[in-house]
Amino acid sequence: MxxxxxxxxxxxxxxxxxxxxxxxxxxxxxxxxxxxxxxxxxxxxxxxxxxxxxxxxxxxxxxxxxxxxxxxxxxxxxxxxxxxxxxxxxxxxxxxxxxxxxxxxxxxxxxxxxxxxxxxxxxxxxxxxxxxxxxxxxLMLGRKSAVEKVASFLVVLLDRVGENNDCKSCFSLPMSRSDIADFLGLTIETVSRTFTKLRKDKIIELPNPHRVCVCKSAKLRALAERSS
Amino acid sequence: MxxxxxxxxxxxxxxxxxxxxxxxxxxxxxxxxxxxxxxxxxxxxxxxxxxxxxxxxxxxxxxxxxxxxxxxxxxxxxxxxxxxxxxxxxxxxxxxxxxxxxxxxxxxxxxxxxxxxxxxxxxxxxxxxxxxxxxxxxLMLGRKSAVEKVASFLVVLLDRVGENNDCKSCFSLPMSRSDIADFLGLTIETVSRTFTKLRKDKIIELPNPHRVCVCKSAKLRALAERSS
DNA sequence: CGTCTATTTGAGTTAGCTCAACCGTCGTGG
DNA sequence: CCACGACGGTTGAGCTAACTCAAATAGACG
The missing domain is CATH 2.60.120.10 (Jelly Rolls)
Structure with missing residues (x-):
């Protein structure tokens, strides 16, 4: 789906x-x-x-x-x-x-x-x-902050297409930052800054702009799933 | 629907x-x-x-x-x-x-x-x-401003349940400001301020908080339908 | 090696938020 | 019958998350 x-x-x-x-x-x-x-x-x-x-x-x-x-x-x-x-x-x-x-x-x-x-x-x-x-x-578009939106987005992809590589779960991000921004109701810059923030907090790694490795999936989910 | x-x-x-x-x-x-x-x-x-x-x-x-x-x-x-x-x-x-x-x-x-x-x-x-x-x-939640959101909302209701009263089209608004805010992804205050703005611009009248009369439906649509 | 495009980063602005006060209506009870 | 409190809505003042504009960086490709 x-x-x-x-x-x-x-x-x-x-x-x-x-x-x-x-x-x-x-x-x-x-x-x-x-x-x-x-x-x-x-x-x-x-x-x-x-x-x-x-x-x-x-x-x-x-x-x-x-x-x-x-x-x-x-x-x-x-x-x-x-x-x-x-x-x-x-x-x-x-x-x-x-x-x-x-x-x-x-x-x-x-x-x-x-x-x-x-x-x-x-x-x-x-x-x-x-x-x-x-x-x-x-719920995401209407009521979540930028971090919550990006985290939610990554969690969906994690659960759908994530592949486990020694305690990390990785997946590719074929869409552009602009696509992600327009999906989440944000700007490119905010998406980029948010990725950087998650990277600096060691929650994810970004081997390149189109690949994500989730290091701390629990923290990522916590950021995303302030939803009930 | x-x-x-x-x-x-x-x-x-x-x-x-x-x-x-x-x-x-x-x-x-x-x-x-x-x-x-x-x-x-x-x-x-x-x-x-x-x-x-x-x-x-x-x-x-x-x-x-x-x-x-x-x-x-x-x-x-x-x-x-x-x-x-x-x-x-x-x-x-x-x-x-x-x-x-x-x-x-x-x-x-x-x-x-x-x-x-x-x-x-x-x-x-x-x-x-x-x-x-x-x-x-x-499109509304993700990409529209507060005025555009409120105008869009009113246009939907206008087309769905509006009743013509000499060149105005009126309808009731049974839901609270809080419901509208949570529908549009705004706060109560912003919804209220936006209603006031539309009223001051003589685009709508508000005989009471739960009744709307649209005076300038073309202007209202113009505000809403920046959508294609 | 230069050009083009996507992404990241930085600096300043602003739309909409938060917090607080005020207003009007309505129902209740003295 | 009127005073009072509760509640929903409006208005004001200041704040902040995200936006805009601009510049720097990094790959990709000829």
Missing amino acids: YVTSPVSYFEPVSIDDVMHQHELEPAVYHTSTAEAGQPLFCEGDDADFVYEVLEGVVRTSKLLCDGRRQVLAFGYPGDIIGLSHDQIYHSDCDAVSDTKVRVYHKNASGTSFADEPQLCDQFLRHATAEVHDMQEHF | YVTSPVSYFEPVSIDDVMHQHELEPAVYHTSTAEAGQPLFCEGDDADFVYEVLEGVVRTSKLLCDGRRQVLAFGYPGDIIGLSHDQIYHSDCDAVSDTKVRVYHKNASGTSFADEPQLCDQFLRHATAEVHDMQEHF
Whole structure:
């Protein structure tokens, strides 16, 4: 699911499994790739496809007309992107790193999934899980300080993609500081300063700007999880 | 749908209609009332019911352990409250004003709606519409100034429940300043000051703290819709 | 080796916060 | 019937976290 929440309750089930279970023809989907920086879709486009991220990371975002941007979510493998209630995408989606996706073609009959109940139920699970994650993100955007925001962000990634290296847990940060800032509702400078602060406090290490090693995950969680 | 977005594309369809269409027994739901201030459910409770607001206004919110609160949404008639991906509510829900709700009992088989495809499809529409509205709210929480936030909030209500009184459009504001503050990620004082500013600029009138008349809706929209 | 871009760091500013006082309404009890 | 207290809302004054603008640094790439 989307990386918006400090805790993930939802166990993703590949939509592929559901499709196969019900012997839907492979014609209704195919796989595709996108290079880092390439768009998958733009706000306003007809929402003809639903995407499942297989490899890499994508970013969904919305723009204000004066250029301010809000990153809505980073999509990691297993995440479903592009569900829309009205056949139009309401955000931009771009590949952050080189990405492989599975593309589901919308059923010709339009927006209804009622004639594919298993798929519908699966999408409903994804949608409600997404709502849940977005709610955590709300709490973060609305009520947390810069340190709490950055710590929360790192904890989500830690739990989702962290790999243990002798008592440290490391992961890559494919997105730019600007992406992180626009995700957390901060400026690039504040994000950078906050990373530096966490590094100076020996809570994390930054071998390079796109790699994080968490040394004191308990302290990091304490900073993030002032949430109940 | 939830009041989170400056623009509403989704035309709510009462779940009741869907139920009747498919001749589901009335036993699977009933109506209920809640007085202002009463809880409908709490974070952590088993998510046994899904609610549809019929009359009044409800509020969903989450708390940080130190008491900071984020109001996630205000639920107006037609809105669906309480969908969960894992059978547990992840927010509190309380009645803001005296409220009438329709209560849907979860199917005994558990979380799946696959055996009620029409209902599932309808819930999926609600869920994706909710995701859409939440995305607009993200932009607001993350990237807008206090004036833009308050203006956006008023525009949503204007479009949803505004009633024309000679060239003004009026509506009631049943929630407290504190609810509004926690919805917009501001403090009570900032909300109050912003209302005062809009009043002094003759953009709105405040006959009393819980009633708003919008005099210059174009100006209000301009303040809100710096969004694209 | 120079250029370009992303990131970090520094210095000063400000929007919104905190704390405190004040106001108006409403319900209660003398 | 009026005084009083409680509560929600408004206003004021000063503070601070995060912002803006600017400069320094560091890789990446031709």
